[in-house]
Amino acid sequence: MSTNPTPQRTDFSLDVTGRYVCNGLDEALRSADKSLRPEARPFDVIVIGGGSFGPVLAQHLFDRDKTHSHRILVLEGGPFVLPEHIQNLPVLGLNVPGKTSIADLRATGQDGRPRNEVWGLAWHSNEQFPGLAYCLGGRSLFFGGWSPQLLDSEMPPDRWPHQVVDDLNARYFREAGEQIGVNETNDFIQGPLHEALRQRLFEGIQRHKVTDAIPLAQLRLHLTAPDDASGVTADELKLEAPLAVQSRQPRSGSFPFNKFSAVPLLMKAARMASAESGNDDLKKRLMIVPNCHVSRLKTTNGHVTEVETNLGNVPVPSEGVVVIALGTIESTRLALLSFEGIPNYDLIGRNLMAHLRSNLTIRIPRAVLPIDPAIKELQASALFVKGRHTHADGAPGHFHLQITASGLGASGADSEAELFKIIPDLDTLDAFRAADDSHVVITLRGIGEMEAQNPNSRITLDPEPDEFGMRRAFVSIAPTEKDLALWEAMDKAADQAAQLFAGGQPYEVLTPQGAKKVSTGDSLREMFPYVGRRDALGTTHHEAGTLWMGDDPGKSVTDADGRFHHVGNAYVAGPALFPTIGSPNPMLTGVALSRRMAEQALQARRPSAPESGFMYLFDGTEETFKLWQAAGQGAFSLVDGAIVAQPSSDLGLLYYAPRTFGDFVLRLEFRLDQLEDNSGVFVRFRDPRRPVPDRNDPGVSYPYQNQAWVAVNTGFEIQIDEVARGDAGRGIPDGLDEHRTGAIYGIALGEGAGQQTYQRGPVLKAGRWYNYEINVVGDAYTVYLNGQQTTTFTNSDLFRGRSPERDPNSGYIGLQAHTGRLAFRNIRILPALSPLPRARAALVGNLKKVETVSEYVG
Structure with missing residues (x-):
């Protein structure tokens, strides 16, 4: 069926944005058909997945392609839904659903239908998962924004290719931080509550009151201090939350992009491609096709020659490349379905990692903090603590605490009630200004790394076919003994940080059973046992590692450029490449590696110098x-x-x-x-x-x-x-x-x-x-x-x-x-x-x- 050339009307809206940004696969294939126009060029870079990292790679390659040598095709399984992060839109209510399984969805008659408009679950597993956001931008439209940088100890030299680590530290971490808005210390969080909590946390860590918190003097300050940070030491600034938010204008006359998602990058690239082509599809250097599900990659002699989709097949020219940029689980499934027979096929799907995650929320009286009583509205705070636990064998395990806080009333329970909010109306703003906050609600979320190369955590193919006739993935994930030990250390550190904020005074811990009062000398662990705070392993959205990079084809799936060792023109973008996961959210590292791939692996060569005198x-x-x-x-x-x-x-x-x-x-x-x-x-x-x-x-x-x-x-x-x-x-x-x-x-x-x-x-x-x-x-x-x-x-x-x-x-x-x-x-x-x-x-x-x-x- 031919794509409608004009924006389509629904009962409520005119789809201008979708039509202006996207194309149908029929339009894309027609633009590359030499039998229709001899000057047509094939797509030589096909990006499979328009979620979090595919758009970053596609946009950066488009921008860096100064010779206009490439035609880039982005294939996304879902529709165009939102133009930017949900938190940049006021009170939309399009939230992430809870964990589930295909069996549970079938039992309730929801199988085959999206949850919360875009969420779907494509695999079976031993743990429940929320699934994937099937839409342009994917989970980047919903992610929390925490984007710390990997420490060198989280990229061990026996696991990570040394050139990759050198490149990340020398340049790509910095550029990725600037791209997603995490290059500066908090530019949108300030005020007396934030300063008081930061000071109390700083003093406690300096006195070694938080076990396994890395001494601040041993950490590098990865964030640039703002101009108005006078009086705040560099070590104090290391406690600032690394959030992917830009609220200050980057330059005169420009708007900040607020919370990062991948969609604005892709929108800009698509509209630039349209403008420079005179809206002639044949001349577009980048096209985006939504609602296009890729089932398999056809190969001949170790080379991808065709991309099979539900809308038709896309030929891959001899000089073309394919980049698999789906979520880690679906990227792995596609590799398993497509590359059977390559020498290291048995490695595909191993090394599955996610994050250990715990949540502790407390409520303290504002009186325990040194804040002027004349200040009625306390506003919000966000802080960050990096931890490293040494196991019995001397190996390190990394974690961090993501701390959020809001000033609320005596019954307030949401530490993010005043955080990550767009306030378009004066009435709501006046209501905040009129608040008389009596308490502070603080959430300490622990994020810990899982051990790499756990034989009990991997992705395989399930016998059951999906709606496209292809075998589903089966995901097995389980913690190791070291994972459990790290989880214990991380929860202990959260307890200690909570006690620092309470200042030795009574406070409340908020549990699923309600608020419980914690008196001086009480054991927080006994009041709220660790097991009750821990999230299931499938709920973090941070799956990684199953197509990990390395220098040895016998010990890794992809090389240092992200290319499959035994498939000459197939690459991977996203956390599936990580040899180890560390504790950080995968966004910063995934963006950094995607930008590196666009420049080093896929970009056309720059011209050589002309002859002498020319x-x-x-x-x-x-x-x-x-x-x-x-x-x-x-x-x-x-x-x-x-x-x-x-x-x-x-x-x-x-x-x-x-x-x-x-x-x-x-x-x-x-x-x-x-x-x-x-x-x-x-x-x-x-x-x-x-x-x-x-x-x-x-x-x-x-x-x-x-x-x-x-x-x-x-x-x-x-x-x-x-x-x-x-x-x-x-x-x-x-x-x-x-x-x-x-x-x-x-x-x-x-x-x-x-x-x-x-x-x-x-x-x-x-x-x-x-x-x-x-x-x-x-x-x-x-x-x-x-x-x-x-x-x-x-x-x-x-x-x-x-x-x-x-x-x-x-x-x-x-x-x-x-x-x-x-x-x-x-x-x-x-x-x-x-x-x-x-x-x-x-x-x-x-x-x-x-x-x-x-x-x-x-």
Whole structure:
């Protein structure tokens, strides 16, 4: 069924955002179909999963692809639902559902239907899970925002590839932090409650009152301190919560993005792709297809050749890559379904890890904190404590405490009641301002790492097929003895931190059975046993490790770039790559690795430096392409590091606008799409934007309706035309050498004044790259095609081809759009700053070196 080309109406809304951001698979496949349009290009980067990390990779690759070499296709199993994080939208109520199983869903008649609009569960397991958010942005639309950085000890060198760790620490952690808004200490949490709780926690840790809390002096401050942090020590700032929130404008005139999710990144990339393509799907460098479920990857000789989906199959070109960026469990299932038979297949699905998680909530009287009684509204706080427990064998286990607090009344129970909220109305704001908070509710959430390579935790294939006929995953996850010991240490640390906040005074612990008073000397553990605080292992949303990276193909599934060791063009993005999990939420590390993959594994190579003395006019990148300006009809596009002419009904011109050139050596490469293509290189013409003086009466000037003709009439064209077309309207026959490739167009052949001496160069073939060299000194023009001289010419026309010394408005260089999609690349120039013979001698030497390489043909 064809996708509706216009936004669709529901009973309540017009789906403008979905239609403007997304495409149907039929539209995407049609845009890559050469039988419909010969210039169509296949998608060479196919990202499977538009959740948390696929969009990060796709957007960064799109942005960093300065040569426009890639076409990126993002396939997402769910629909477009929300444009940003749910907490950036006021009181929407679209919350994360509780844990469940397929059996429970079937028993209640909910199997096959989404919970809370987008949540679905695709696997069987020994533990219950909430499932996945099947929509663009996935769980990034719902995540809590806590995004601390892995410590070096959480990336042990015997598990993590050393180059990955070096890259993360040197650059990618910092960039990921800035991307998600966790690069600065809390820029939206402040006030007397926050300061009082931070100070009390700081003093307690300094006095070693929290067992296994890492001494603050041993931790690096990964967050940048705000300008107004005077009086706060660096060690105190290490207790600030690393939240993926940006509430201060990053620069003048810009809005903060508030809480991070992946959707705005993908939206911006999609709209940029649409804008630069003129809304022509064929020219889009990035397309997003929702509601497209990928079932399996077809492979041939260790290479993915096709992506099977419920909407149709997507071919993968020989140079293309596929990136699996689903949630960890579904990424692993897809690998198990697709790569059976590879040498390390049995490793796929092992090393499953998640997080140990506990929740402790207490309520303390505000009077136990040193806060001015005149302050009625206490507002909110968020703090962070990093812990490390040493096991009996000396191995470390890592955890952290995520601490949130809100000032409330005597019966308040929600520590986040005043945290992570959009308040669009003055009435609610006034109600907060009028509050007279008597108590503080504090939640201490412990997050601990699970041990890697636990043989009892893995993902396999279940015999039961899903609704698409493919085997489901079965997830087995269980704690080790070390996991249980770490959990014990983490809960103990939470108790100790709670007692610090209470300041030795009575307080209440909030349990599922209600509030219980804790008096001085009472055991908090006895009042609220640890087992009652602990979440099930499947509920953290932090599954990781089952496609872990490593240098040894026999001991890991993927390499340091995230590529499967034994599948040449298949990659993984997301926490499935982690060799160990550490205690941090996977968001920061997953974003960092996705950005690293986009740059190091998938990005096209940057151009090499030009020859000595030369400068690039066009090096294949956006930066230099933007220096060229179009005139006349037709268009020019940047495609795969080349300028591609797209002719129209009349002549088109693209010229280098920043400056003019007098004497020079110009070098470039060109490629015919078809043998019948016709184009050329213009030199020494006047500024197309200005009126042209009359040849016979220079005092009179005329503006051109089609400014491309300024180059024809005031400069010279070095022709590209294997057919050597004439002009029937002017009585000029086809086949004249003055109209052939390598000639100066329209200049008669001969030895006389104003004539060119021409000899044919090599016969051109479509689809191959050829080299032009054009030398201009004074009025002398010499042209070389693949190192072979094709023409020499001395200009005797005082009206055309004037140097900037004679006419300050002349001396421009440009490309023609005439017939067919000719491509140009590597355009560089040597301005004649020294006598040409010396420069020419150097050039001839360089040419002789190149002559041995495939006849100059790419």
